[in-house]
Amino acid sequence: MKTPYQIHYETFAVAGGLYDERHAKLYAEFADDLIADGSYSIVYDGVAHACYTPITIDAAPHLKCYVVAPLSVLPEYQRQGYATRLMERAEQELKPDVVFIMGEFHHYGKRYNTPHKVGLPVESLAPLENWFALALTEGALDDVGQSTSSMTGPYTEPLIWRHPSEQV
Ligand SMILES: CC(C)(COP(=O)(O)OP(=O)(O)OC[C@H]1O[C@@H](n2cnc3c(N)ncnc32)[C@H](O)[C@@H]1OP(=O)(O)O)[C@@H](O)C(=O)NCCC(=O)NCCS
Numbered sequence: 001m002k003t004p005y006q007i008h009y010e011t012f013a014v015a016g017g018l019y020d021e022r023h024a025k026l027y028a029e030f031a032d033d034l035i036a037d038g039s040y041s042i043v044y045d046g047v048a049h050a051c052y053t054p055i056t057i058d059a060a061p062h063l064k065c066y067v068v069a070p071l072s073v074l075p076e077y078q079r080q081g082y083a084t085r086l087m088e089r090a091e092q093e094l095k096p097d098v099v100f101i102m103g104e105f106h107h108y109g110k111r112y113n114t115p116h117k118v119g120l121p122v123e124s125l126a127p128l129e130n131w132f133a134l135a136l137t138e139g140a141l142d143d144v145g146q147s148t149s150s151m152t153g154p155y156t157e158p159l160i161w162r163h164p165s166e167q168v
Helices: 004-013 021-036 082-094
Strands: 040-044 048-057 065-073 098-102 131-135
Touching (some): 004 021, 021 048, 048 082, 048 098, 065 082
Parallel strands (some): 065 098
Antiparallel strands (some): 040 048, 048 065
16 A cells, blocks of 8 residues: 555656655655644545645634645546545535635636635735635635635645756
8 A cells, every 4th residue: 555655756756747856855855744734634545645634724713724736646547536535525524614725727617617716825926816726615615715725734845835847
């Protein structure tokens, strides 16, 4: 059985594009740091892993919210629904009102499609159009409007919010 570290390392080491082995090490260590800090951690079918870390929408602190990262599916299992099933299982277990994710539209835009005006929990140049939300509780974000957000722990490290080309 592969560890979360191995799943992230092996996925990003061969992802190509913006990513190389330095990113693989960074994201694998990030996963271990989040797990040590108490983030929810899910290995799905031995081939996919993600952490879910609590985040607070400052204008709606009663909402139970998480950010997903890192998320990896081993290369030979990609595009077969593993990430989707991992997310469904995590959502069943955590029962969140809202889940956020930072990433590419073509990866996450279809599923994380709830309009929102919630800012990032750190100062970052990361574009807000890559900051997606999914309200699992219907209407949870409808009346929130523009808001800051807050979190603690390893995910507040500015490096992790930088563009991959500026992370290594
Ligand atoms: C991105 C990643 C987590 C998606 O996991 P997955 O198990 O392959 O995703 P799923 O099979 O559940 O796909 C769900 C939907 O996501 C979208 N999607 C996922 N990967 C995609 C890709 N490579 N290209 C385009 N759309 C993609 C599609 O809309 C897909 O639905 P469809 O297959 O019905 O069109 C996985 O491919 C991965 O670990 N990639 C390598 C690391 C990486 O590049 N991560 C992104 C940066 S954080």
